Amino acid sequence: MAPMKVYGWIVSPWMARVLVCLEEVGAEYEVVAMSRSGGDHRRPEHLARNPFGEIPVLEDGDLTLYQSRAIARYILRKYKPELLREGDLAESAMVDVWVDVEAHQLVPVLRPIVMHCIINPHIGCDREQGVVDENLGKLRALLEVYEARLSGSGGRAEHLVGDAVSLADLSHFGFMRYFMATEYASVVDAYPRVKAWWDELLARPSVQKVMAGMPPDFGFGSGNRP
Numbered sequence: 001m002a003p004m005k006v007y008g009w010i011v012s013p014w015m016a017r018v019l020v021c022l023e024e025v026g027a028e029y030e031v032v033a034m035s036r037s038g039g040d041h042r043r044p045e046h047l048a049r050n051p052f053g054e055i056p057v058l059e060d061g062d063l064t065l066y067q068s069r070a071i072a073r074y075i076l077r078k079y080k081p082e083l084l085r086e087g088d089l090a091e092s093a094m095v096d097v098w099v100d101v102e103a104h105q106l107v108p109v110l111r112p113i114v115m116h117c118i119i120n121p122h123i124g125c126d127r128e129q130g131v132v133d134e135n136l137g138k139l140r141a142l143l144e145v146y147e148a149r150l151s152g153s154g155g156r157a158e159h160l161v162g163d164a165v166s167l168a169d170l171s172h173f174g175f176m177r178y179f180m181a182t183e184y185a186s187v188v189d190a191y192p193r194v195k196a197w198w199d200e201l202l203a204r205p206s207v208q209k210v211m212a213g214m215p216p217d218f219g220f221g222s223g224n225r226p
Contacts, residue, residue: 001061003028007046008055009036010213013174014068015056020170021072023206025079069099069171076167083166094161098149098168109138110175117182122220136184143191150193158200165204169197173207181216 006022006029008015022029034040034055041053049057050066058065058074065071076083085091113135116127149160160168176198179185188195201207215221 007057016174
């Protein structure tokens with residue numbers, strides 16, 4: 001069978017979610033590199049793959065998928081459903097909960113911090129420190145929730161659901177990678193369980209391989225912007 005194809009730019013935190021899952025399961029895949037600055041995502045051939053003009057897109061034979069969390073679930077269902085806790089109704093539901101927490105609670109807080117601290121200086125936009133400070137306050141409150149989760153209530157120290165890694169953990173890598181490249185990474189140090197969880201995630205070979213393609217400045221400093 002031909003390898004799966006993943007369309008996008010590898011510095012993307014959304015792309016990272018998919019690539020980490022592919023690496024976790026040992027799937028054969030090919031990255032079809034695209035240029036955001038070149039407008040590849042707005043070309044007719046890509047809009048035929050994803051009418052919203054977003055990345056990543058996965059092609060697996062005749063199947064075409066978009067939305068990174070849906071792609072991640074597909075990959076894990078196909079190759080390693082234990083990373084979704086399928087077969088355990090309660091734990092699989094908690095995986096869904098924490099994937100949604102990442103999507104709807106954590107990303108909206110991390111994204112403006114990353115934008116103002118890393119991206120804006122490279123694209124000629126002002127850094128609004130008030131926005132950064134407001135979201136750092138929200139992040140600290142949110143990390144209290146994570147700290148409590150990782151200390152009990154079904155968490156096992158270094159995992160959000162159960163006693164082994166799952167999509168609940170892996171899904172957090174992309175945006176956390178860039179937040180931890182800002183000058184505010186030390187915020188996490190105040191939450192020892194969160195810090196241990198993050199360190200465990202960083203130690204995974206899948207994460208290390210994907211992270212190698214994600215320079216902390218999104219490639220702007222090197223001139224290799226997507």
